[in-house]
Amino acid sequence: MKHVYLDNNATTPLRPEVVEAMQPFLTEDFGNASSIHYFGQRAKAAIDDARGQVARLLGADLPEIVFVSGGTEADNLAIRGIAASTASRGRHIITSQIEHSAVLGTCKDLEGQEFEITRLPVDRDGLVDPCQVRNAIRPDTVLISIMHANNEIGTIQPIEEIGRIAQEAGVWFHSDGVQALGKIPVDVRALGVHLYSVSSHKIHGPKGAGALYVRRATPLKPMLTGGGHERNRRAGTENVPAIVGFGVAARIAREHLAGEMVRLGDLRDRMEEVLSARIPDISVNARGAPRLPNTSSIMVDHAEGEGLLISLDLKGIAVSTGSACSSGSMEPSHVLTAIGKTPDEGFGSLRISLGSMTTAEDVDTLAQELPGIVERLRALSPHYKN
Numbered sequence: 001m002k003h004v005y006l007d008n009n010a011t012t013p014l015r016p017e018v019v020e021a022m023q024p025f026l027t028e029d030f031g032n033a034s035s036i037h038y039f040g041q042r043a044k045a046a047i048d049d050a051r052g053q054v055a056r057l058l059g060a061d062l063p064e065i066v067f068v069s070g071g072t073e074a075d076n077l078a079i080r081g082i083a084a085s086t087a088s089r090g091r092h093i094i095t096s097q098i099e100h101s102a103v104l105g106t107c108k109d110l111e112g113q114e115f116e117i118t119r120l121p122v123d124r125d126g127l128v129d130p131c132q133v134r135n136a137i138r139p140d141t142v143l144i145s146i147m148h149a150n151n152e153i154g155t156i157q158p159i160e161e162i163g164r165i166a167q168e169a170g171v172w173f174h175s176d177g178v179q180a181l182g183k184i185p186v187d188v189r190a191l192g193v194h195l196y197s198v199s200s201h202k203i204h205g206p207k208g209a210g211a212l213y214v215r216r217a218t219p220l221k222p223m224l225t226g227g228g229h230e231r232n233r234r235a236g237t238e239n240v241p242a243i244v245g246f247g248v249a250a251r252i253a254r255e256h257l258a259g260e261m262v263r264l265g266d267l268r269d270r271m272e273e274v275l276s277a278r279i280p281d282i283s284v285n286a287r288g289a290p291r292l293p294n295t296s297s298i299m300v301d302h303a304e305g306e307g308l309l310i311s312l313d314l315k316g317i318a319v320s321t322g323s324a325c326s327s328g329s330m331e332p333s334h335v336l337t338a339i340g341k342t343p344d345e346g347f348g349s350l351r352i353s354l355g356s357m358t359t360a361e362d363v364d365t366l367a368q369e370l371p372g373i374v375e376r377l378r379a380l381s382p383h384y385k386n
């Protein structure tokens with residue numbers, strides 16, 4: 001069976017150039033980047049090169065890039081690092097209701113350590129209102145953490161505007177850019193962020209590498225203590241092969257960004273048009289809002305997302321849903337709930353996310369298979385009237 005992968009917001013396939021660049025660092029170039037001999041120098045040079053590529057993709061300076069294990073660690077380091085180093089000044093953090101669990105879970109944990117968290121609501125498209133950010137700032141606010149682009153519905157937040165508000169108020173500003181990187185232009189200076197999280201495996205690089213952009217003079221207590229790696233920001237011997245792969249993926253993402261934005265945006269729009277024409281009673285979340293070009297979140301009336309996912313999987317098509325099984329019962333995602341979907345609506349959601357390897361043929365395959373699957377599932381629903 002031919003497999004069609006349309007779940008690129010979960011993870012992406014490695015590019016062949018990435019695998020090729022990593023190969024020597026899994027074999028003969030095995031040095032520890034902290035060693036001063038030949039082997040160490042080879043590893044250090046490779047990390048420096050990758051740091052340059054990631055910095056370029058973000059519009060940052062080399063010393064501002066801290067390599068970590070992925071997006072989750074970057075989010076943890078940003079939030080916990082600021083919280084720990086500024087707690088004497090204040091213990092209030094502002095975030096949104098639709099952040100990734102790496103941010104929400106970290107904030108929840110800090111709540112148990114006597115931090116106060118304000119979780120801002122979003123509108124029906126998933127947008128945070130910058131005025132609400134401004135109004136939520138208090139004298140004891142130390143950090144604002146608002147994601148750049150949402151992983152489920154793709155909404156792009158007004159980060160520049162929030163950056164200006166943070167700047168005026170003298171509050172540190174973190175943004176989770178894991179889903180934005182490689183899909184839309186990112187310039188950390190223009191965005192006005194002090195901290196920005198990214199992850200290699202979302203841009204056709206390997207798992208096990210990510211980075212936190214830390215603007216110069218940002219106070220950040222390290223989470224891991226040990227050696228002086230990463231300018232004392234993240235102790236531990238660097239994962240050289242993964243960092244090398246991340247660097248190559250970052251370079252290719254930068255080179256292809258403009259073209260891929262147009263290509264994927266066109267493919268996605270065409271897919272949404274065809275699906276809307278062939279399947280009655282579906283709608284697209286955040287369709288009119290600023291949105292990632294590769295992401296489509298579709299609500300299918302009277303068809304369960306899990307059933308759709310499994311039926312598509314049996315046809316070789318991989319997508320994801322906006323609901324998850326938690327403690328034995330189905331829960332609609334916190335993102336769909338935050339944009340005002342009822343649990344029933346939330347159950348019928350599908351996330352289709354395209355990537356650099358996605359072809360027009362892949363999208364056509366989905367457009368051929370999904371209408372029949374929806375029809376079959378709806379036929380089982382006692383409530384669906386056609």
Ligand code: PLP
Pocket residue numbers: 009010069070071072073075100102147149150151176178179199200201210
């Ligand atoms: N933040 C966002 C918005 C994400 O989509 C993800 C992954 O899905 C993460 C953080 C976590 O990144 P990682 O898988 O690299 O830990």
